[in-house]
Amino acid sequence: MITSIRSLATERARRREARIRQLEQERDSRESAIFQRIPRLAEIKALQSEVGLDLARLMLRVPTRFNKSFEELQAWSLELSAERRALLERHRINPDELDVRWDCPICKNTGWLQPEVAGPDTVHPAKKCQCLIQEEIDDLYRAAGIAGHMREQTFGRFDLTVYPSEDRDYMAKVVEYGKGYASRVAKGTQEESLLLTGDVGRGKTFLSTAIGNVAVEAHRTVVYFTFSEFLDLLRLHKFEDEEKYREGLQRLLDADLIILDDLGAEKVTEFVAQELFNIINHRMNRSMPMIVSTNLTPQELADAYGPRIASRLLNGFEVLLLRGDDIRWILRRRRAHQ
Numbered sequence: 001m002i003t004s005i006r007s008l009a010t011e012r013a014r015r016r017e018a019r020i021r022q023l024e025q026e027r028d029s030r031e032s033a034i035f036q037r038i039p040r041l042a043e044i045k046a047l048q049s050e051v052g053l054d055l056a057r058l059m060l061r062v063p064t065r066f067n068k069s070f071e072e073l074q075a076w077s078l079e080l081s082a083e084r085r086a087l088l089e090r091h092r093i094n095p096d097e098l099d100v101r102w103d104c105p106i107c108k109n110t111g112w113l114q115p116e117v118a119g120p121d122t123v124h125p126a127k128k129c130q131c132l133i134q135e136e137i138d139d140l141y142r143a144a145g146i147a148g149h150m151r152e153q154t155f156g157r158f159d160l161t162v163y164p165s166e167d168r169d170y171m172a173k174v175v176e177y178g179k180g181y182a183s184r185v186a187k188g189t190q191e192e193s194l195l196l197t198g199d200v201g202r203g204k205t206f207l208s209t210a211i212g213n214v215a216v217e218a219h220r221t222v223v224y225f226t227f228s229e230f231l232d233l234l235r236l237h238k239f240e241d242e243e244k245y246r247e248g249l250q251r252l253l254d255a256d257l258i259i260l261d262d263l264g265a266e267k268v269t270e271f272v273a274q275e276l277f278n279i280i281n282h283r284m285n286r287s288m289p290m291i292v293s294t295n296l297t298p299q300e301l302a303d304a305y306g307p308r309i310a311s312r313l314l315n316g317f318e319v320l321l322l323r324g325d326d327i328r329w330i331l332r333r334r335r336a337h338q
């Protein structure tokens with residue numbers, strides 16, 4: 001379904017904070033169970049924290065609690081650590097029990113690696129942890145409406161052997177073209193939209209999803225939607241959930257790549273045709289790529305969606321024909337508005 005992408009980062013931060021709180025609470029409850037069994041451990045913890053404070057107080061030259069020298073405090077701290085270790089060992093408690101069990105020990109679930117001081121004048125700024133980078137990609141997939149099994153539809157898995165041997169050279173060209181298209185979308189240089197036509201089962205969805213997956217992995221915003229999901233969106237407008245409708249529509253206008261899968265043969269209303277035309281026009285005017293797949297012939301496209309849409313798709317888009325019987329490689333490059 002078409003959901004808002006704007007709030008993804010906020011949601012992510014909220015999710016991480018909640019998870020951090022949860023993991024800390026889990027640690028706290030493990031800890032209080034252990035402290036109940038071995039009260040001395042709780043005393044050690046409190047003392048260690050006081051000793052740490054006194055060390056800081058000494059450095060700041062403010063009154064201390066224990067009236068000990070720096071060396072005495074350090075020695076005491078070591079003694080307390082040794083006593084703690086011995087107690088844990090005697091009770092066969094893994095010291096990890098008292099630590100937070102981070103999902104990502106590298107960034108402690110924050111998603112960020114601390115700034116690194118590399119020299120007197122060089123501080124490397126905080127960097128994203130790999131776990132955050134992956135989470136962003138996962139969010140983009142979810143926001144794109146690319147479901148789990150579709151993430152596996154990659155160019156690497158495009159299996160040419162499923163095609164009849166006489167079609168394989170042709171399909172190899174299609175895949176090569178798709179790869180080029182995908183890498184241009186990933187780089188943000190692809191301006192023309194793409195119409196994938198051809199019979200059912202020729203790999204149109206696979207090809208468009210593979211392109212979408214490359215784009216998402218490159219951190220591009222992608223929206224994958226079927227024609228029936230588009231109709232669902234328009235229905236929101238009819239039933240006056242105006243805000244949700246506008247939000248969904250805005251995503252179709254703004255995403256780096258949108259993929260409209262399976263433009264069907266049912267004749268559409270004037271309103272639907274107008275909305276579809278507006279989206280196509282908006283994307284073409286701004287040189288923002290859109291992929292449309294359909295098994296309709298040019299005539300059927302015109303019959304179902306009207307001559308204006310058919311003309312935009314057939315003349316304004318690059319057209320890739322995946323025909324079953326009569327396989328031809330037809331690729332037309334036309335600029336918008338020609």
Ligand SMILES: [Zn+2]
Pocket residue numbers: 104105106107108109110111112129130131132
């Ligand atoms: Zn991490």
